[in-house]
Amino acid sequence: MQRRHDLDWVRVFAFSLLVLYHVGMYYVTWDWHVNSPFASHALEPFMMLSSPWRLSLLFLVSGVATAFLLGKIRREASENGSSPRFLGARSWRLLLPLAFGMLVVVVPQAYYELLDSRYPGGYHDGYLAFWGRYLAADGSFCDEDGCLVVPTWNHLWFVAYLWVYTVALWLLVRFAPSRMQALEARFDALISSGMGLLLWPVLFFAIARIALIGTFGSTHALVDDWYNHVQYLGIFLLGFFIAQADGVWEAMRRMRWVALALWLASWLAIAVYFAWFRDGTPHHGLRLAMRGIWGLDQWCAIVAILGFARHWSPGDSPALRYLSQAIFPVYILHQTIIVVLAYNARPLALMPAVEGPLLALSTFGLCFAAYEIIRRIALLRPLFGLKSSVRSPG
Numbered sequence: 184m185q186r187r188h189d190l191d192w193v194r195v196f197a198f199s200l201l202v203l204y205h206v207g208m209y210y211v212t213w214d215w216h217v218n219s220p221f222a223s224h225a226l227e228p229f230m231m232l233s234s235p236w237r238l239s240l241l242f243l244v245s246g247v248a249t250a251f252l253l254g255k256i257r258r259e260a261s262e263n264g265s266s267p268r269f270l271g272a273r274s275w276r277l278l279l280p281l282a283f284g285m286l287v288v289v290v291p292q293a294y295y296e297l298l299d300s301r302y303p304g305g306y307h308d309g310y311l312a313f314w315g316r317y318l319a320a321d322g323s324f325c326d327e328d329g330c331l332v333v334p335t336w337n338h339l340w341f342v343a344y345l346w347v348y349t350v351a352l353w354l355l356v357r358f359a360p361s362r363m364q365a366l367e368a369r370f371d372a373l374i375s376s377g378m379g380l381l382l383w384p385v386l387f388f389a390i391a392r393i394a395l396i397g398t399f400g401s402t403h404a405l406v407d408d409w410y411n412h413v414q415y416l417g418i419f420l421l422g423f424f425i426a427q428a429d430g431v432w433e434a435m436r437r438m439r440w441v442a443l444a445l446w447l448a449s450w451l452a453i454a455v456y457f458a459w460f461r462d463g464t465p466h467h468g469l470r471l472a473m474r475g476i477w478g479l480d481q482w483c484a485i486v487a488i489l490g491f492a493r494h495w496s497p498g499d500s501p502a503l504r505y506l507s508q509a510i511f512p513v514y515i516l517h518q519t520i521i522v523v524l525a526y527n528a529r530p531l532a533l534m535p536a537v538e539g540p541l542l543a544l545s546t547f548g549l550c551f552a553a554y555e556i557i558r559r560i561a562l563l564r565p566l567f568g569l570k571s572s573v574r575s576p577g
Contacts, residue, residue: 186251188499189492190244191507196488197241198510200233202517202550205338206543209525210535216296216337216518217526221535224461228454235453235481238341239388242415243485245345246422249352270353276568277346281339283566284515289337290314291519295526301326338518340403344412347405348419367424375430377438380486381445384421388414389478393471414481432493439490442483449480512557512567513550520546 208215211227256269294313297306302324306313316324317333324331336343355363374380395410402408425431435442456465456473465473497503524545528538557563565571 186499187247188503189496190247190489191503192497193240193488193492194244194248195503195506195510197237197244198514200237201241201514202521202546203543204230204233204237205518205521206539206546209521209542210539216292216522217299219525219535219538220529220532224458226535228458231454231457232450233484235477236484239414239418239481240485240488241341242345242348242419243422243489245348246352246419246424247426248422249349249419250423250426253356270350273349274346275565277342277349279565280511280515280568281336281342281346284339284342285334285336286318288515288519289335289339290317292337292522293317293331293333293335295522297324297331299526300324300331301328339515340405343405344403344415345419348416351416352420352423367428370421370424371428371430374425375428375434377434377441380431380434380438381442381483384418384482385479387417387478388481389475391417392474392478396474418485432489435486435490436493437490439487439494442486442490446480446483446487449476449483452476453480508558508569509551509554512554512569513547515567516550516553517546520549524549 207226207230209217210219210222210225211230212218212222212224213227252273253269290313291310294310294317297313303326306324320333322330322332324333374383391410391413395413399407399409399411401411403411453473453476456469521542524542528542531538533541554567557567558569561571
């Protein structure tokens with residue numbers, strides 16, 4: 184199982200896009216932790232370019248990476264006679280950063296969300312007092328829109344979901360290995376052709392959205408997030424099944440232009456739909472049709488990105504090795520940095536066209552500066568998902 188450097192680049196791209204998306208969330212009218220005084224609808228169509236698929240892409244790549252990691256552990260176990268310790272190692276890499284993130288990293292997000300809310304009389308006790316009440320799960324931070332739920336994982340929900348899906352996959356591999364191998368072969372045969380590659384996953388995502396999104400909205404709260412579990416666990420398992428299916432990856436490469444055209448056409452339809460019915464109610468049939476188009480957008484974008492990555496086949500490089508290590512700590516830190524910078528930059532009253540690029544550059548700069556500190560301190564490394572050993576800075 185050769186390392187797929189093209190997928191390493193896709194992972195870096197997907198997490199970097201997530202940083203830019205969260206910068207954009209400050210400037211749109213959608214509900215977020217804090218919103219710009221200049222928030223408007225102008226950026227929303229461009230945000231929808233990635234809304235249907237950016238997290239699905241990450242879960243698919245994570246499924247592929249899990250397949251490669253399990254294969255590596257099995258080979259090492261067969262060579263040296265030791266028992267594989269996959270689940271314990273993955274839990275340490277995911278749950279420790281999640282716990283640290285919830286207790287420390289995301290706290291400023293909740294604090295500034297409180298300052299930006301209509302909390303009766305405003306909040307004036309300062310950050311340290313808020314942190315104490317946050318850790319005590321104080322549920323009294325309420326306004327007319329509801330109550331602030333603390334502690335919270337905010338953007339780190341992805342880590343929690345990834346751990347749950349990893350456990351589910353491990354149980355399947357551990358107790359039903361023959362069934363998993365049969366499913367892997369079936370998926371290879373089912374979607375290795377151009378028609379199958381586009382048809383079956385699109386049907387899955389479209390049916391999931393049509394059937395579930397009206398009943399189960401996206402909550403990221405784990406226990407009641409059934410639409411997201413269907414789509415994200417489904418594509419995580421798909422990534423695991425197709426990790427070694429060369430026929431599927433070649434089909435993606437062949438179909439990349441078709442997938443790109445379908446993605447952009449479906450994005451245009453979605454952008455027009457949401458703009459047209461921003462203040463109105465669409466016909467029920469049209470709403471269901473657009474949910475199907477959302478599924479088309481979701482999968483075709485992923486096929487286009489993976490197909491072009493496969494075609495270009497970017498190889499290993501010092502830049503990739505650096506970014507592959509840095510991207511998870513950057514992900515953990517980025518949203519807190521965005522919220523803190525954006526809220527405290529308000530007195531400058533910069534227009535979004537000026538402030539937005541500065542906010543993005545500042546976020547990346549501070550995240551990578553923090554990573555340079557984190558990677559040099561053994562105590563900090565596991566808290567941000569890095570191995571404990573400190574490597575030379577070169």
